[in-house]
Amino acid sequence: MTSSGAQRSRALDLLSRGDMAGGIAGLEGHVAGAPDDAGAWLALGAAYAAEDRWADAARALARVVERGGGDIEARLAYARALVRLGRLDEAAAELRQGAANDPPDPRALRELGVVLYDQRLYDEAARWLSRACEAAPEDARAAFALGLAHEARREIAPAIAAYREAVRRAPSFTDARLTLADALASIGEHERALGELEALLARERSHEQAARNREVLQRALAEMRARRLLGKTERELARSALVVEAQLRRREALATLAPGGRAAARQVVRYTAPLLELYVTLDASAGAGSYAIEALHLALTDPDRAGRAEDDVFKVTVIGEDGRQAPVSYATAASLTLVREAIGCPMTQASALYASLLKGSPSVDWGGATLRFASVPGTGAAPGGERHGLLVSRRA
Numbered sequence: 001m002t003s004s005g006a007q008r009s010r011a012l013d014l015l016s017r018g019d020m021a022g023g024i025a026g027l028e029g030h031v032a033g034a035p036d037d038a039g040a041w042l043a044l045g046a047a048y049a050a051e052d053r054w055a056d057a058a059r060a061l062a063r064v065v066e067r068g069g070g071d072i073e074a075r076l077a078y079a080r081a082l083v084r085l086g087r088l089d090e091a092a093a094e095l096r097q098g099a100a101n102d103p104p105d106p107r108a109l110r111e112l113g114v115v116l117y118d119q120r121l122y123d124e125a126a127r128w129l130s131r132a133c134e135a136a137p138e139d140a141r142a143a144f145a146l147g148l149a150h151e152a153r154r155e156i157a158p159a160i161a162a163y164r165e166a167v168r169r170a171p172s173f174t175d176a177r178l179t180l181a182d183a184l185a186s187i188g189e190h191e192r193a194l195g196e197l198e199a200l201l202a203r204e205r206s207h208e209q210a211a212r213n214r215e216v217l218q219r220a221l222a223e224m225r226a227r228r229l230l231g232k233t234e235r236e237l238a239r240s241a242l243v244v245e246a247q248l249r250r251r252e253a254l255a256t257l258a259p260g261g262r263a264a265a266r267q268v269v270r271y272t273a274p275l276l277e278l279y280v281t282l283d284a285s286a287g288a289g290s291y292a293i294e295a296l297h298l299a300l301t302d303p304d305r306a307g308r309a310e311d312d313v314f315k316v317t318v319i320g321e322d323g324r325q326a327p328v329s330y331a332t333a334a335s336l337t338l339v340r341e342a343i344g345c346p347m348t349q350a351s352a353l354y355a356s357l358l359k360g361s362p363s364v365d366w367g368g369a370t371l372r373f374a375s376v377p378g379t380g381a382a383p384g385g386e387r388h389g390l391l392v393s394r395r396a
Contacts (some may be wrong), residue, residue, distance in 0.1 A: 004030055004033055004034050007026055007029060007030045007212065008026075008027070008030045008034075008037070008040055011023045011024075011025075011026025011027045011028055011029075011030060011043075012027075012043060012281070013067065014026060015027075015043070015047055020047060020051055022052065023047055024047050024048070024051070027040055027043060028044065028049065029046040030300045031044060031063075031078060033064045035063075036067065038063075038064045038067060038074075041060050041061070041064045042060075042061065042073070042074050042077070043077070044060045045057045045058075045060035045061035045064065045074075045077060045081070045261075046077060048060055049077065049080070049081060053082050054084040054085050055085060057077075057081040057084075058078065058081040058082055058085060058087075059394075061074060061077050061078035061081055062078060064078070065078050065094070072098050072101065072105045072107075072108065075094050075095075075097065075098045075108070076095075076098060076105075076107055076108065076111065078094055079091040079094040079095045079098070079111060079115070080111070082094065083115060083118075088115055088118055088119050089119075090153050091115050092101075092112060092115045092116060095108050095111055095112035095115060096112060096248065098112075099112050099128070103135070104131075104135065104229075106132055106135040106136035106139060106142070107136075109128055109131045109132035109135055109136075109142075110128075110129065110132035110136070110139060110141065110142040110145065112128045113126070113127075113128035113129035113132055113142070113145055113146070113149065114129075115129060117129075117145065117148060117149050117152065119140075120152075122149050122152040123153065125145075125149040125151040125152075126150060127154065129142055129145050129146035129149055129303070130146060132145075132146075133146055133162075133165070137169075138169050139169065139369070140166045140167075140169035140170035140173045140176060141166070141173075143162050143165040143166035143169060143176075144162070144163065144166040144173065144175065144176045144179070145385060146162040147159045147160070147161075147162030147163040147166065147176075147179065147180075147183075148179075150162055151183065155182060156186065156187055158256045159183055160180065160183050160184065160187075163176055163177075163179055163180035163183060164180060166180075167180060167196075171199075171203070172203055174200060174204065174207065174210075177196050177197075177200045178197075178200065178209065178210060180193075180196050181193040181196040181197050181200075181210075181213060181217075182202070182213075184196065185217055185220070187365065187366050187367070188224070188343065188345060188349070188366035188367025188368070188369075189366075189367065189368075190216065190220060190221040190224065190366075190367065191221065191308070192216060193217055194217050194218065194221065197210050197213055197214040197217065198214070201214065210377040217276060218224070218304065223341075223344070224344040224345065224367065225344065226344070227341070227344035228341070228342065228343050228344030228367075229293055229296065229341050229342050229344075230293055230294070230295075230296070230342055230368075230369055230392070230393075230394050231292050231293060231394065232267070232292065232293055233290055233292060234250075234280070234282070234291070234292065234293075236293075237280065237293060240341050241314065241337055241341060241392070242278070242334070242337050242338055242341050243271065243278075243376050245277055245313050245314050245337070246273045246313060246314070246334060247273055248272065248273045248276065248278055249271060249272055249273070249348075250269060250270075250271050251270045251271065251272055252269070252270055253267045253268065253269050254268040254269070254270060265283065265284055266281060266282065266283050266284070267281075267282050267284075267291065268281050268377075269282060270281065273303075274301075275300060275301055275302055275305065275306045275309075275331075275334075276298065276299070276300060276301065276306075276334060276360060277298075277299045277300075277301055277376070277387070277389075278296065278297070278298055278299075278300070278338075278371050279296075279297040279298075279376055280293060280295075280296055280297075281293070281294040281295040281296075281297070281393070282294060294393060294394055295392065295393035295394065296338060296342050296391075296392050296393075297376055297389055297390070297391045297392075298334060298335060298338045298389045298390045298391075299387040299389030300334075300387075300389065301330055301374050301387070303331065306329065306330045306331035306334070307329050307330075307331045308329065308331075309329060309330040309331075310327055310329060310330070310334035311327060311328050311329060311330045311332070312330075313330065313333065313334075313366065314330075314333040314334065314336075314337045315333075316328055316332070316336055316337065317335035332354075335354055335390050336350045336351060337350075337356055338390060338392060339353055339354055339371065339390070342369065342392040343366060343367050343368075343369045343371075343392065344367070345366070345367065349366070353366055353371055354371075354390075357371060357372065357373060357390075365395060368394065368395050369392055369393065369394055369395055370392070370393055370394075370395045371390070371391070371392050372390075372391055373388060373389070373390060373391070374388065374389070374391040375387065375388050376388065376389055
């Protein structure tokens with residue numbers, strides 16, 4: 001063995017025994033005399049990285065990649081060093097080359113997706129991370145990163161699916177389960193979110209963040225159940241802001257008997273105000289001798305007028321993207337009040353759900369309820385023709 005080779009071997013031995021300073025010094029001396037030794041440069045770059053000397057690591061690993069002597073390991077290590085230095089464009093370029101291999105290395109696909117996510121190129125990040133998930137069916141981190149990309153694109157359903165897949169792939173992946181619980185809670189699925197936190201705490205009883213989140217969710221769930229009108233009776237409806245502030249008056253039950261004169265399992269009751277009609281579907285199938293609210297359907301009798309009139313009844317304001325509060329129309333205020341009270345959510349959440357419908361979503365699920373625009377049954381012969389309105393119902 002040459003003296004240079006012996007120096008290289010001694011340096012690698014020192015690194016293997018944890019003597020980072022001695023190993024790095026030995027490799028630095030070796031590559032000074034053998035600048036074309038790609039393996040030594042790769043080992044030196046890895047040693048620098050282990051010591052958080054990212055600028056030195058990048059320089060060493062660049063020598064490997066530039067000389068074409070490095071395999072995918074060198075390119076990945078170089079890209080990681082560039083990320084640590086904040087040189088994301090360069091890191092993405094290196095990872096694209098790694099992902100161009102046939103077949104591509106799944107790690108290059110995943111890490112490219114993560115870098116693109118850090119660059120806020122969420123659509124492109126999602127595409128690469130989807131490929132990473134397909135290429136490595138057990139890579140939980142790829143699925144987790146895909147969920148983050150979907151959530152950044154405001155696509156909560158595929159985000160939740162990706163987080164669930166990450167948890168399936170790695171049940172002990174704490175961050176994935178915590179994020180899944182947060183995403184479920186954001187759409188009102190408090191019970192399912194609690195289930196994920198309970199599963200996490202069953203594995204890690206001392207996990208403080210999970211315990212705090214569980215406590216917050218338990219309180220939120222209790223408050224939501226206490227406030228929401230769905231599942232309650234007409235007594236609670238009569239005390240709601242929707243009825244009290246709008247001065248809605250109960251008119252008639254539209255369907256009270258089943259065929260043969262038997263008491264109906266369901267009935268619809270109509271409430272009216274000058275610009276509003278509220279159709280309340282009541283369900284007695286649960287027993288206990290009382291009807292529970294199954295659905296609330298709000299229709300405007302004069303949509304144009306309600307849309308022009310500024311709200312001075314419900315006192316609803318919305319916060320715009322610039323942070324300013326702005327008044328809303330009577331129609332919007334009534335709709336937001338219906339959503340807030342029907343499902344028992346904060347006004348900010350009600351606004352987000354209603355905005356999703358206005359932007360074209362055919363329906364929105366939140367907290368065990370479904371929101372959608374629908375025609376009001378039996379209003380075809382009403383003055384002005386069939387009425388349409390906002391329907392909030394318990395999800396089947």
